[in-house]
Structures are given as C-alpha cells and as structure tokens.
Amino acid sequence: MIHPSSDSNTDTVNPVIFCGAGPGDPDLITVKGQQALAAADLVVYAGSLVPEALLKWTRPACRRLSSAGLHLEEMVATMAEAWQAGEKVVRLHTGDPSLYGAIFEQMAKFSQRNIPYTVIPGVTAAFAAAAALGVEYTLPEVSQTLILTRMAGRTPVPESENLESLAAHRATMAVYLSISMIDEMTRVLSRAYGPDGACAVVYRASQPEQQILWTTTGQLAETVRQAKITKTALVVVGRVLDVSLDALVHHSKLYDRHFAHGYRPAEDHR
Template sequence: MKTYPIAFVGAGPGDPELITVKGQKALQQADLVVYAGSLVPEALLQWTRPACEIRNSAGMHLDEFLADMAEAYRAGKRVVRLHTGDPSLYGAIAEQIAALRHRNIPFYVIPGVTAAFAAAAAMGLEYTLPEVSQTLILTRMAGRTPVPEAEALASLARHRASMAVYLSVGMIESVAAVLEQTYGPDAPAAVVYRVSQPEERIFNTTVGGLAALVKQEDIRKTALIIVGDALAQTSAGISPKSRLYDKGFTHEYRRGED
C-alpha cells in the first residue's frame, strides 16, 4: 500500500489567500487535516475537500493527535498538520517531528507567512531601513513558557533594533516596562491585532502608551507588539534612501551616473 509523508503546513496569519500555493494544494489533497484551532481560523479549511476529515487539536494533547496522524498515515491517507503563521516560529513542531521520526514516519514542512511580515505589509512598513535599523528581532516575553536568560527581552532590547514581540500582549505592562528602559517612553510602537483577518486593527502609539492602549482596547491575545525607529520613518513618510537604487551608485548590474 502506498503511503504519503505527513505535511506540516504554515497557514499564514489568517487570511485564507495568504497561504502559499503549495500549502493550498496540500489542503486540497488531504484526507485528514489536524489544525491548531486555537489560532488557525476555520476559514483556512475552505481549501479542503468535502470528504476530508478535520480535527481540531486545541483540546487534544500531543499523543492524541499524533496517534490520529500516524493511524491515517499507515492507512495510506494524506495527512496535513496545519499550523498558524510559519511552523518554524513558536509552532511546537520540533516535538512532533521527533515523535514522527521515532515512529519512522516521513514528513515535510511547507513554510507560511508569519504575523510580523503580514503586519509590515498592512502598515507599509520596512523593518530594515538604511541607517535606521538593519536588524529585525522576533521574540517573546518570558511567561509560562520561559526563554533562555541570554535572550531575555531586556537583553535583546538593548540593541534598539526593529523588534516584533509575539505571544506577549497579555503581559503588556511588563513588556512596556522593559522596552521603556532601552527604547525610551517616546519611542514609536504599534499593536497589530488579528492581522489580515476581518477583525484586523492596527494601533500606532509609543512605548509609554502601550499598556494603556491595550487595556483600553481590551486586547488579550492574537496581537503583535512592534517597536523601533523604522515605525517613525514610515509614519512620517520619509526614510533614508538605499544605495541600491541611487543613480550614482555602481554595482554589478549598473554603472552609476556622475
């Protein structure tokens, strides 16, 4: 009997059209989809066939949905494990992959659009502006899930790079207090709620105004916190120009004009 590798698919930030073509095809061919229902909108399931079996893993533990996936694999079914955003970022796929390897079940991963990039698109934001910031940090605040001491938010914030803070809006007062120490209370910041989804809301503020904003808008989850000077450049409508398109800059494909 023919069997098919299990596909880990990044669903993207929520808009069904922001899934990759390859991810969409995997869903269209699937016999079983196990999706992270606490984060992946059901709208993504529109790409599945009527005969496809769909299971929400939100109320299941690891062994439960792994057993379902393994059983379907051995029965010759095409299985998709559907994750929010990109599976490699806070997707908890490492433990699932380890379990599949232990069972000698093949797999592959299809990347997806993560919320930080969907937020930048919605805001018309470039994180890596010349002479402003050439680094983007994707991180989270330590909570019930700890982070390595060297990667504590306070340590990373000292770089004052563009930063997108995931999974931390529920601890906004602590996040804001840490960011104030390095970026300062007047540094530009934004909170992006359910980006790319019908409920999307974008709030521009300052680091000092983050806590009050989140409390006022009653935002408790599924929101991204963005901070950095690139935000100020975007909102002001100005930015340093790159050398790439400078008419006086010579590179492999073009000789600069005098």
C-alpha cells in the same frame, strides 16, 4: 533520525505535511500549502489560532480535526494511524510552522515511528503586520535588524534572550505571544527605546477583525487596556515606525543612480 522528505520523493513516500497557514487571511497561504490542503484526507489544524476559513481549501470528504483539545501523543497517534492507512495527512499550523509552532517535538515522534514528513513554510504574523502598518522593518541607516521574540510566560525563555537584553539593541522588534504581560513589556520597552518611542499593536493581522493601534512605548499598556485586547496581538517597536513617507532621508544603495553593481553602472556625479 528520519529527515524531512525532499520534494523529489514526496509523491512516493506520501509524507505527513507540516503546513504554514499564514497569518489568518485564507488567501495568504502559499500555493503549495493550498494544494496540500486540497489533496488532504486528514487535516489536523491548530484550532485555537488557525481560522476555520483556511479549511475552505479542503475537499468535502476531508476529515478536519482541531488539535486545541489534544495533547501531543493523541495528536501524533491520530496522524500516524491515518498515514499508516495510506491517507494524506496535513498538520496545519498558524503563521510559519518554524516559529513558535512546536513542530520539532512532533517531528521527533514521527521519526521514532519511521514516518516521513515534510514542511511547507508560511507567512508569519510579523510580515502581515508590516503590510498592515505600511512599514519596512529594515530601513537603510535606521535599522538593519529585525528581532522576533516573545516574553517568558508559562513557556520559559533563555535568560540571555530576555526582553530587556534584546531591547538594549534598539533594533526593530516584533514581540509575539506576550500581550498578557503588557505592563512588564511597557516597562522594558520604554526604558530601552524611551517613553516616546514609536510602537504599534496589530491584533489579528490580515483577518477581518484586524485592529491597528499606534502608540508610544510609554503608553503601550494603557492603549492595549483601552482597546480590551488580551490575546492574538503582535507588538512592533523600533525607529522605523517613526519614519514617514515624507521624511525619508536615507535611501538604499541598490537603486542609487551613483552606485554601481553587477547589473548597472553608476552614473556620473556631475
């Protein structure tokens, strides 16, 4: 198996680059990702999810190809042919490519062809949603765990990771790719977090069309239906959404004046 190329030899082997586009705002791509797009001869982008605004970082001479209408073999063959011709190839995925990006199967195909590859991470929608909501997912003594998951649809989910099992933890949770199953999601979340549990829906986080819907787990399905949202939305649930800026009780130890650590002594309690 060929492993991802290290940065030290990227220039010499010219690997195919899997690049995270971020949540949609073209300015939220990483600097490294922007530089990869600027140098690319071919960009194959996930056209069903990656806004074409991201392509503004490419050169006019760069070929841009949406993968929305391609199957795996077509997509890999196109990139392999370009790579073999000495072109710089970027595979542009939405968010972070490691999360629901289906990149491992592409990596396997490249390994079979002895084509090196490397990965540039990106900002996933859950973090753009947190910024839009103005929340911290891991509040001290409220929640210290964030679960990123999806419901089983055409792509199955291991039974041990079904939404009901994960929701039983009552941790902060961001549910991807599941808005079409909103009735079932509402049933599961309202049972685990209570029908009055705080919940938010973020549609197209960071993009010009962004919408934020604050609701409760019991009213989740009705809220989504009224807004006519059917895709590209993230559902966030958890007690951290219930904590307002004026009602913050628990604080981190990191900045507590009475808590000592390697960079600061504790102040006297007196």
